[in-house]
Amino acid sequence: MTYDEGAMSSGQGAFFERLVREPTLSDKAANMILETILSRRLTVGDRLPSERELGEQFGVSRTVVREAVRALVAKRVIEVRSGSGLRVAAVDAAAVSESMSLYLRSGTLDFEKVHEVRRLLEVHIAGLAAERAGDEDVERLAQVHKRMVREVGDIEAAARDDLKFHRMIARATGNELYLVLMDSIGSSLVDIRRENLGSGPTPSTLEQHARILDRIRAHDPDGAEEAMADHIEGVASWWRKQPQPLHEQRPGGASA
Amino acid sequence: MTYDEGAMSSGQGAFFERLVREPTLSDKAANMILETILSRRLTVGDRLPSERELGEQFGVSRTVVREAVRALVAKRVIEVRSGSGLRVAAVDAAAVSESMSLYLRSGTLDFEKVHEVRRLLEVHIAGLAAERAGDEDVERLAQVHKRMVREVGDIEAAARDDLKFHRMIARATGNELYLVLMDSIGSSLVDIRRENLGSGPTPSTLEQHARILDRIRAHDPDGAEEAMADHIEGVASWWRKQPQPLHEQRPGGASA
DNA sequence: TTCTGCATTCGGTCTGACCAACTGCTGTAT
DNA sequence: ATACAGCAGTTGGTCAGACCGAATGCAGAA
Numbered sequence: 001m002t003y004d005e006g007a008m009s010s011g012q013g014a015f016f017e018r019l020v021r022e023p024t025l026s027d028k029a030a031n032m033i034l035e036t037i038l039s040r041r042l043t044v045g046d047r048l049p050s051e052r053e054l055g056e057q058f059g060v061s062r063t064v065v066r067e068a069v070r071a072l073v074a075k076r077v078i079e080v081r082s083g084s085g086l087r088v089a090a091v092d093a094a095a096v097s098e099s100m101s102l103y104l105r106s107g108t109l110d111f112e113k114v115h116e117v118r119r120l121l122e123v124h125i126a127g128l129a130a131e132r133a134g135d136e137d138v139e140r141l142a143q144v145h146k147r148m149v150r151e152v153g154d155i156e157a158a159a160r161d162d163l164k165f166h167r168m169i170a171r172a173t174g175n176e177l178y179l180v181l182m183d184s185i186g187s188s189l190v191d192i193r194r195e196n197l198g199s200g201p202t203p204s205t206l207e208q209h210a211r212i213l214d215r216i217r218a219h220d221p222d223g224a225e226e227a228m229a230d231h232i233e234g235v236a237s238w239w240r241k242q243p244q245p246l247h248e249q250r251p252g253g254a255s256a
Numbered sequence: 257m258t259y260d261e262g263a264m265s266s267g268q269g270a271f272f273e274r275l276v277r278e279p280t281l282s283d284k285a286a287n288m289i290l291e292t293i294l295s296r297r298l299t300v301g302d303r304l305p306s307e308r309e310l311g312e313q314f315g316v317s318r319t320v321v322r323e324a325v326r327a328l329v330a331k332r333v334i335e336v337r338s339g340s341g342l343r344v345a346a347v348d349a350a351a352v353s354e355s356m357s358l359y360l361r362s363g364t365l366d367f368e369k370v371h372e373v374r375r376l377l378e379v380h381i382a383g384l385a386a387e388r389a390g391d392e393d394v395e396r397l398a399q400v401h402k403r404m405v406r407e408v409g410d411i412e413a414a415a416r417d418d419l420k421f422h423r424m425i426a427r428a429t430g431n432e433l434y435l436v437l438m439d440s441i442g443s444s445l446v447d448i449r450r451e452n453l454g455s456g457p458t459p460s461t462l463e464q465h466a467r468i469l470d471r472i473r474a475h476d477p478d479g480a481e482e483a484m485a486d487h488i489e490g491v492a493s494w495w496r497k498q499p500q501p502l503h504e505q506r507p508g509g510a511s512a
Numbered sequence: 513t514t515c516t517g518c519a520t521t522c523g524g525t526c527t528g529a530c531c532a533a534c535t536g537c538t539g540t541a542t
Numbered sequence: 543a544t545a546c547a548g549c550a551g552t553t554g555g556t557c558a559g560a561c562c563g564a565a566t567g568c569a570g571a572a
Contacts, residue, residue, distance in 0.1 A: 024338075024524065026326065044362075050553055061526045063319070066554085070282065070323045074330035075358060082280075082554045083534030091355070091362045096440075099347070099355040102331060103436070106300075106347045113431045124376055175369045180359070181437070184352075280555065306522055317557045322523085338523045339565030 025060055029068035032058055034077065037088055048078065048086040093180040100184035111239065118185050119232050122166065125182070126212060126228035127221040129172040137172035138217050144168060145213050149206055165209060169216065169228075208234060281316055285324035288314055290333065293344055304334065304342040349436040356440035367495065374441050375488050378422065381438070382468060382484035383477040385428040393428035394473045400424060401469050405462055421465060425472065425484075464490060 023031075033054065042048070049057065055065040069086065072078045079089035104114060129137070148161040166186065170179040208231035215223035279287075289310065298304070305313065311321040325342060328334045335345035360370060385393070404417040422442065426435045464487035471479035 026524085052553080063525060063527090067323060067326045067524095069554095070326040071330035074327040075355060077358065080554070081534080083532075083552080085553060090364075091358045093359070095355045096352070096359050099331065099351045100436075102333065102347045103349065103352050108346075109433055113433050116431055117433045117437070120376075120380055175372055177365055177369050177373045177441075180356075181373070185433075282555085308522080319556060319558090323555095325523095336523070337565080339521080339563080341522060341565095 026064045026067035026071070029054070029058055029060055029064050030071045033068055033072060037077070042088045044088055044090045046088045047084075048088065050085055093176070093183055096180050097183040104185075114185060115232075115236050115239075119229070119236075121178070121181055121185065122169075122232055123225050123229045125170050125173055125178050126216070127225040128175075128178070129169045130216045130219055130221040130224035132174050133172040133216050133219070137168070138213075141165065141168050141172070141213055141216065145206075145209055148209070162205070169212070172216070204234060205231075282320045282323035282327070285310070285314055285316055285320050286327045289324055289328060293333070298344045300344050300346045302344045303340075304344065306341050349432070349439055352436050353439040360441075370441060371488075371492050371495075375485070375492075377434070377437055377441065378425075378488055379481050379485050381426050381429055381434050382472070383481040384431075384434070385425045386472045386475055386477040386480035388430050389428040389472050389475070393424070394469075397421065397424050397428070397469055397472065401462075401465055404465070418461070425468070428472070460490060461487075 033048070036042070036048070048054070051062050051065045051069065055062045058065070069078065069080065073080055073089075076089055076091050076095035079087050081087065133141075144161050144165050148158060148165065151158045151161065163186065167179060167182060170182045208227065211227040212224060212231060215227050289304070292298070292304065304310070307318050307321045307325065311318045314321070325334065325336065329336055329345075332345055332347050332351035335343050337343065389397075400417050400421050404414055404421065407414045407417065419442065423435060423438060426438045464483065467483040468480060468487060471483050
């Protein structure tokens, strides 16, 4: 294990500082912009001063401000619309998922570790969903499941709905944080999911989903947890039998 | 709940695209750099071409490259050393924690939701730690605890060691992912922790820690889980009694 | 062989300029 | 009075070229 003491980014102010070296001007500018947002209690959608203006305020060139802006944009703190200006963005789940995804893909963790955490989360989530799901939740879940049954053959669609099925369960807990975590952890398993579905949802996957859905509908937490545990475990054991492709990462076709 | 369908950043390539509008040159540049890293199988510490060089390769100005670099740096994908060059960085836990921290601070979630997840994680972690902790883990844990006992009065030190105590338990699970999650979730609770400790670690906190440590040392998962549950619940119920400061976020003293 | 030192490379910052997208005001036509 | 077309100002996006200080590496001196 390489991690240790420090590096926990306690969160208390001064985000953009460098690990060791003194912060650059644009780091400081980024912090100042962040402070501007916090101190003025700006919320999502609110507009910030223009780049030129910020530069003037901070006493730095536009170049520096722009770089600070890029950093903030990367962190999803602000959002920029050419022609209009800078606006405060919602640091949404996607930002978290993305960095977690980047982290998981960096290869420090092996499948078993990710799986262990995923199992914990999903099983617990299933239980909570069974407790708390409203009629609409159950309804939506049932719809996705029904659609998936029809999608034997369409791998893409099936994979998408598989993921959706799990997300909806997380959503039914009423606690968005579960969804964020699932998206984060789950994202690295998307490829696996796709492979697992192979040439369409396998009967066992569908059966397991059906059982989960059934237990949630019946508001039976223990049953739901058990069903989910079986399901997750099934996917995992399938994975372990695979000839270790170690999810080869290919760069997706960018834009350009 | 505002989130829904999309926004799950499946992770497959083309990260830096904008939500709607066509990507800017620096977005494309960022993706290209990322591709460069992936395609050449560069790993942590490897050096990238200089900014000027990259600009030439991509046919864009240095300005564009620099902004792309800032974005990548913000995401912890690369690291830059003035005078030397750009290097591939480790997308470490800190990056994840930071974005999660930013997200939690954006105020979408209330204390109860965060607490619910924290409880799940920490309790589970305590159990795993009891199962898996090696002698050295227990030793380190005991040391931190012993030190904390002596720190009655020093709020800062106590808060730091309190956090450390919990981190070490997570570490003892042998699964870094738990540590990452704890750092992420826990970071937003740091302020609370500090307040909770008030004028130094309260006897009850220390007692609870002692009990947790004891159960981990005894390799008693159930006991450890129970002890941790009591501890977490204690902190939470204390919080609920507080006059709702809603953790006022003040901009930390940056650098400059 | 080792150490000193300078030329080179590399990132950090600044200035100033031009383009394209967007906003808002204005004056005209209805 | 209202609605719309169109211009002008604002704002981000990109470029060029320049200078600084820090880091690197090689060459010549000890």
